[in-house]
Amino acid sequence: MNWLLNNLDGLGPIILTHLWLALVPVVVGTLVSMPLGWASSRWPVARAILVPLSSLLYTIPSLALFVIMPLVLGTQSLEPINVQVALTLYTVALLVRSITDALSAVPESVTTAATAMGYRPIGRFFAVELPLAVPVLIAGIRVAAVSNMGLVAIGQLIGVTSLGLLLLQGSQTSPPNFDQIIVGIVIIVLLALVVDGLLALLGRRLTPWARVGPKAGAAT
């Protein structure tokens, strides 16, 4: 515990950096995967390409992806953008599939009714299909956010500073500084839990309709 007390001051900025590295990809990935999911729920050809491709992408080890990023992007290897782009790709890989499934699961009677009411395709997407996909979308975002919390730490290995620094430094001293390692792990886990909890709460706020059943609230 001594280590924690001695280094309290330096932790704040590093936590913020960690969150920044992990969460920006979640936001960007969500925005990117929405049109992709829409396309692949609409056109079988798009689905046949995008869904297997995103599964494949997800199987690439994170370290490998971090290492090749500078080659792909033409960036310097220490730049945070490498980690963020890689994590964005993971987020997209995760969400494209769930958004596709969620949009395909919207009952045909509902989309038919929306069309018959006079919605154009884009309007229908935002007014009807996307809101109905929110429960599945939030579930996917939660998985992406939590896994990004851990993956950011691995970016430390290519020199992008995050809470991974605590783990790396702690393991490189001799003997290893277990205090430092444990503090690093605990903070990462806590951040993951808090972010997950906040997202769950957001999901509940956005979907009051998803919690009513045929019986709930019946008055007559």
Next chain:
Amino acid sequence: MIEFQSVTKRYPDGTVAVDALDLAIEDGGITVLVGPSGCGKTTSLRMINRMVDPSEGTVLIDGRDVRAQSPSALRRGIGYVIQNAGLFPHRTVLDNVATVPVLTGTGKAAARKRAAELLETVGLPAAFAKRYPAQLSGGQQQRVGVARALAADPPVLLMDEPFSAVDPIVRDDLQEELLRLQSELGKTIVFVTHDIDEAIKLGDKVAVLRVGGRLAQFDTPSALLANPVDDFVASFVGRDRGYRALGFLPGHGVPVGPVSSVPVGTAVDTARGQLTDGWAVVVDDAKRPLGWVSADLLSSSGDAVSAENLISGGSLYSVDAESGGTSGSLRNALDAALSSPSGVGIAVDSGGAVVGGITADTVIAALAEARRSGEVPT
């Protein structure tokens, strides 16, 4: 007026869903498209609001080609109700109903106010406004679906098997409600069903389609029952069409004769003296029928005729005593006679009080008279 002018729809896989359809749908009435599954009813309906575009031919609304407008603009001016309602699960009942007015730029507050009025129009309590569709029964959802279609006050309403997913009793309610609404609103309604009874009950005109999307007959329900053009239509309208055709003949020619009635509480010995052919109808204070007593039943009764110990009666035939006319049809009259345990159908006035009895042979005689006078369509 909605006109189909030699409209053909061929789907990309080669299926001809509708074949050279010519049909003129009058304003202000309910026109029913009926036919077996796959005969092109939905396809025809959707060509009116351009959810399907014809391969050949033209669809006109009030003389104007539907293609003159963009599909979304056209659809906002046409109500559409589908099977299972297709309500938006994530919107409250009120916001579901307000959908089209909000789309067309009516302010949210005004749209909701109008939506609340419409809930009442379709017979839903105001308390339902804040519920989500999942909190309603199928029949209630369907009412919301109708309210939603009416929200922008469109002159034309398209309904695709709107009542086929609810149980028969609720369906009956919804049908009555639609007829009531229509008598108030006078919309031009195109109604699709595969149920010929529903078609005959609701339609001012009925178009019978055969598989392959060809029009077999377009007529009033009574003409359809009386004069099917061919064997297909005859078998489609059903075996007891002769009996059902009686539903379109007014029963005013049926003489209402006397019927023995005893007030509930009458002493058994008095009641026995009142029986005609061994039967009497038991009535309450307001002369409304409660059931029948027979000679057999009286011999096993206590001292007085009680409301609990009766033989239940058949259907009632209603006579509008004030105007001297009738509100029932020959079918109601015949059914009242046939379903009565005594063989005498009970005629009641608008207040439900017994005014007399009718027998099956007098109904048949009235039918013969109607035929002679040319009242039965031939």
